[in-house]
Amino acid sequence: MRIRLVAQAPEIRLPSGRQIRALTFDRHVPGPELRVREGDLVEVTLVNRDVHDGVSIHWHGVDLPNAEDGVSGVTQDSVPPGGSYVYRFRAPYAGTYWYHSHQHSADQVERGLYGALVVLPRRRAEGVDIVALAHTLHGVPLLGASDREERRRVTPGTNVRLRLINSADVLRRFGLGGTGFRVVGIDGRDKPGGGTLTGVSVPVPAGGRYDLAFPMPANPVRLGVRGEDVGLVLDPGHGAVPEVQFGADFDPAVYGAPSAPVPRHFDRHFAVNIGRRLGFFEGGLHFGWQWTINGKAFPRMPMYMLRAGETVEFSFANHSHVAHPMHLHGHHMLVFARDGRPVTPWWSDTLEIGQGERFDVAVIAQNPGVWMFHCHNLPHAEHGLVTHVGYEGVTTPFRMGKSSGNEPE
Ligand code: C2O
Ligand code: CU
Secondary structure, eight states, rough: EEEEEEEOOOEOOTTSSSSEEEEEETTTOOOOOOOTTTTTTEEEEEEESSTTBBBBOEEOOOOGGGGGSSOBBTTTBBOTTTTTEEEEEEEOEEEEEEOOOSSSSHHHHHHHHEEEEEEEEOOOOSSSSEEEEEETTEEEEEEEEESSEEEOOOOOOOOEEEEEEESSSEEEEEEEOOOOBBBEEETTTEEOOOBBOOOOEEEEEEOEEEEEEEEOSSSSSEEEEESHHHOOEEOOOSOEEEEEOOBBOOOOGGGSSSSSSOOOOOOOEEEEEEEEEEEHHHHHHHEEEEHHHETBOOTSSEEEETTOOEEEEEEEEEESSSSSSEEEOOOOOOEEEETTTTEEEESSSSSEEEEEEEEEEEEOOOOEEEEEEEEEEEEHHHHHOOOEEEETTOOOOOOBBBTTTTTOO
């Protein structure tokens, strides 16, 4: 599968008529919805027409070879205006992913350099498959490409898969009205054995993805994002449109069957204690809260070093007074305990760690490289909540900073 994506900075017009000066892939926000099949070789040519800070594309949640990870200053140099770059990888697992620039990401993602990536299973599934990507573009809430409620015709009895993606900087709560649903996928991995839920909200961390499934009823179904004027009505052609229900939060920790067995033995344990302190950053230009890991702020944060083949435990604790959606590149984390108590394990690549919460996760070190490990509230990453996971014996020729022009955050 060959794809070409052109980064450029046009003025775009939203369905409400608002005009916004955005950064785009192919003149659309979000960029084109990419659909590939599990195991397919995907080749994407990124062309930068006129984004003057340079761009890159990170394939969020896809555990691909390190050289294809698309992080400026870590796995490549950012692509300057007039330049291009080719990514090539096999999509290893069916599931819901997204892509975004990882050059000046706090700025470029917010302004529109992102899109959905769906990896379909090899066996064709019956039914409709819909991406619902929530974003905030210059303060304007979007669901997909729209800043208002949209409608779509769906025949009763059709199997519906709704792929919720949150590309904004903070958690979004999705809700449905008019149907129950099952959660069938989290962060690009199947979630087996879950029962039907009604009325619950589905909190999706910044950068996270949750897949819902239900058979289309004879009445309309309404999807909403709490507190935002966007939505999607699935319309069978008749019946009153219901209100969206935003009940208690869905909790993956007590849902369905284990996604994988918890390893019995760990080769290494790492602590990830997230805190904050007041200080100067960005070379003394700003004074404010600095995010810290184990008491150190970027760039003084240590790198977590693994050896290929190890099974590693990361224990997160957050005493920073703010939630942090922690994202690990190139690997999935099997979440197996919260606040010291076992949970029904699930795979995550973007895990919301609330204030005061503790999580224990297992990572299998099977993808050598230098990998970003950061908060996906991207302004937090810009303000220091960034570290790296490295493998012994692996280095990178790329550099971050002023002289290279590579600024991944
Ligand atoms: Cu979604 Cu480091 O990225
Ligand atoms: Cu954060």
